[in-house]
Structure formats: C-alpha cells, structure tokens
Amino acid sequence: MDLLERLGLGGRRVLILHHDDLGLTHAQNAAYQALGFPTGSVMVPGAWASGVRGKDLGVHLVLTSEWPAPRMRPLTGGESLRDEAGYFPSSLEVLWRRARSEEVERELRAQIEAARRLFSPTHLDTHQGAVLRPDLAKVYLRLAREYRLPALVPESLEDLGVPPAFLPDLLRLMEEAPFPRVRFLDPYGLPPEGRLGFYLDLSRLGPGLYYLVHHSALPTPEGRALPDWPTREADYFALSHPEVRRVLAEFHPLTWRQVKEAL
C-alpha cells in the first residue's frame, strides 16, 4: 500500500523539506537553526557534526570531499576511500573508480554508528549521490534495512546525472527497496538569481510526495569560503521569505520520523 494512503494523505500535496550538508560548516548549521524546519541530514565526518541539534535528523553518508577546504576524512582505514593526504576522494569519478565495496560498507556503518552517539537518526541519504554505483547502492539499502532507517529513494533517476551503465541495476534495486519513492526536487544547480521564483513556482505542483532538498547557509565569511556559496545563500534567503513560507504552507509537511514510524 502506498505510504501516503497509509498516512491518510492520499491525493494530497505532501512535502519533506530537507536541509542537506549539515555538520560540515557552522554557517550551514546556523541556517538550520535560523530557518526552523525540522528535517535535514548530518555529515558525520564533518567538523561540526557534533553541533547539530534537531528533531528530524538523518545521516548524510559521505564518501567524497569535493572542496579544497574544508575537507573530510574517512572514519575507517579503507585505503580505497582516501587520497594521498588521507581525505575522501574529491570527485565521484575517482570514488567510483577506486572504492572497494567492503571498505565502503565498513565506512558507512561507522558513520551510522557514530551518528547514533550524537543524535537519534531518522533516515539515511548520501552526499553527492555517492552510493549510486550499483554495488554501493546495495550496501546503502542493506544498511538502511539493518538499522531500520528509511533511505532516500527517488521516484526517477532522470536529470540526476547517473552514468547510463549504472541504470539497469539501480532501477531494479530501487524497485525492490522497501522505502517510499519520492519526487526529488533540488534547485542546487539552478542560477541563484532565480531561486525565489523556483520556490514560488512550487505552488503549481499537483498531488504527490515531494522531497525538496536545499543547502541553506548563512552569509558569513566561513559560509562564503565554500566555492558554491551563492546557491547556498540563495536557498537561505528564499526560505526566509514570507511569500515562500506561504507557498510551503500549502503543502502537508512530512518528516522522516513519520515515514520511519509508518514503515
């Protein structure tokens, strides 16, 4: 039975509003506190992971560290997960070429275990889609079941930049996964100057279970040290805007905690 039906939300417009990349910078954590939305996920290898407090926090599983600084290191010793300075690989290409599945499993397990010492996780998702390589997706979904944490699974893989060779296996795994399929929305790659319009246009969406990812960060010197700060600040300003808040209020808000309890 469909999750929304089971929750008595069939035919409604339902929204999980998700704050990505918590725990890496103070600016991102501070935006989470300032906006007041409950749902997000934490990069456990991030320096500020221990500083996140919230009601609906998941584990943003990390296998890459893509900025010159700040950078993140694996919690475990797997040589296939680190560059010569000991950091996670700086790109998905390098990760997917080198990562050994058993080292990934050990690392993701360590991140989940460490997260459980810091807060009570409600779900799993993954930074940059690092687990889209099919054997890693299998590990991701197995750990989600083992730890009884729902995993983010999109309804479609279109426009997510997934290498075509991964698609057949991935689609099969997604079909078999015991988690709700969500309509994935993410303005990250859109021009920052159109961000307000993106959020206001949500008003036109029809019924369904939407998963809207944002990367809000405060406009501070630390926040602006990330090369992609304009898109993060654009999310923050748009989600602080009263008109966007009014549009979001048209949706029934859903948390991962509610999803977890319904599964």
Add this chain to the structure above:
Amino acid sequence: MDLLERLGLGGRRVLILHHDDLGLTHAQNAAYQALGFPTGSVMVPGAWASGVRGKDLGVHLVLTSEWPAPRMRPLTGGESLRDEAGYFPSSLEVLWRRARSEEVERELRAQIEAARRLFSPTHLDTHQGAVLRPDLAKVYLRLAREYRLPALVPESLEDLGVPPAFLPDLLRLMEEAPFPRVRFLDPYGLPPEGRLGFYLDLSRLGPGLYYLVHHSALPTPEGRALPDWPTREADYFALSHPEVRRVLAEFHPLTWRQVKEAL
C-alpha cells in the same frame, strides 16, 4: 653553542611570534591571513587544514578535542585515542589516563605525513601540551629528530600546569633534546580586556629567545561558536593594533624555518 650566538643574535631580543590552532576554523585561518605574520602551526585533523597557506607553518600535533563543536577525530585507528563517538578525548586527563604510547606514535606520524602532503612543515608543537606525559614526550622528540623538524621545547615548565609526577622525566628529556629552549609566553589564560596591555608590556623584556603564542581569530559567527572566542578575538585585535606592531618591531623576528636551517 647557543642558537642565538650561532645566528649572530647573541644579546638581542629575538621573537618567534606563533599562531596556534590553524586549520580548525575558518576564523583562525582568516586571522592568520589578515595579520600577515609568517609563523604558525596547523591542526592536521581540523577541517580547514587544507586551507592554510603560509611561509612558516608547523604541525600542531593533536591528541585532544576539547570543544563540543567543532570536533576532531584521529587519523589512525587507535582505540585509546577516541571516545565513543570516535573523537579525540575531550580532556588531557582522559587522554593521559588512556592513551597507549604506540597508538600515539602511529597517530602523530600520520599527522606529520599528512601535513607533508599539504605544505612543507618547518616545526612541531602540540595542542594543549598533549605530549607532556613523559613517554609521549619521548615519542614527540623522537619524531622531531626523525623528520628533521625542530620541536617546541620551553625553557621552563613553571606555570604550564604540568602534573608534578611528570616533571623529573620531562626535565631530563628536555635537557637532552637537541632543540633550542625558548622563553614561552602565552596570554591565552589572561583576561581579554587586558590583552592590549600584555602586548605593550613586551617592550620591557630583556635579551633572549622568546616564543609568543597567540590564538587570533576573526570576529565571525563561526569564530564565536568556540567557547573561548573572547581570548582569540582579543589576540586578533591587539595584534592588529599599531602600537603593538611598534613594540613587536623592537624584537628581531625569527622563524622556525631559520631555526630548522641553523640546526
């Protein structure tokens, strides 16, 4: 022969002005850039270690992580160096009770090796004096010799809060160490409101090799998330002050690179 004599600086007032705790926060790195003094040391397990660029940078060896956030994890797997969430112990007491010497050696070696991938280190020192336990001091001094990096060794252990039981062994190790003994000055624990006076009073010092540690950080939201931000900002403002700069100019400036080359 005395280092200052060898450098032709006998009878002079010589100063190594040292910026501690680089690499942990953006605010600390940005203060290093803004002040323009060459010497400091980098916490390799810190998220921003890869973001420090400078002329005279050492390795600020880390074995503790004392703030609630940001926190740091060991680079190696030693169980005696981590708490239940995988972070370094939050106090020297816990570290010194639990740390196994061979796990410390592996960790410090990994930090030095990783530092060498990021920059060209000129010296070693240690966060919170974590290596003052005599068997760890032995490791520290051995690694310094092995990597040909001068290690910070103070002239006296008075007022450094060293447990009395450590003193006899430590003093012997310090006597034997092939590194210059410096007159250690650190206003960290002094009230921030008197910081300007502390720096201006340096003018009264007599001849000798002084090692002045500061913890300057920019006044930003991230910088102020550290519980001890007032003392960090006090250093930053004092060292930006023209009168303090005038006093510092009375000293002959020395870098660790010069010390390294003279040894």
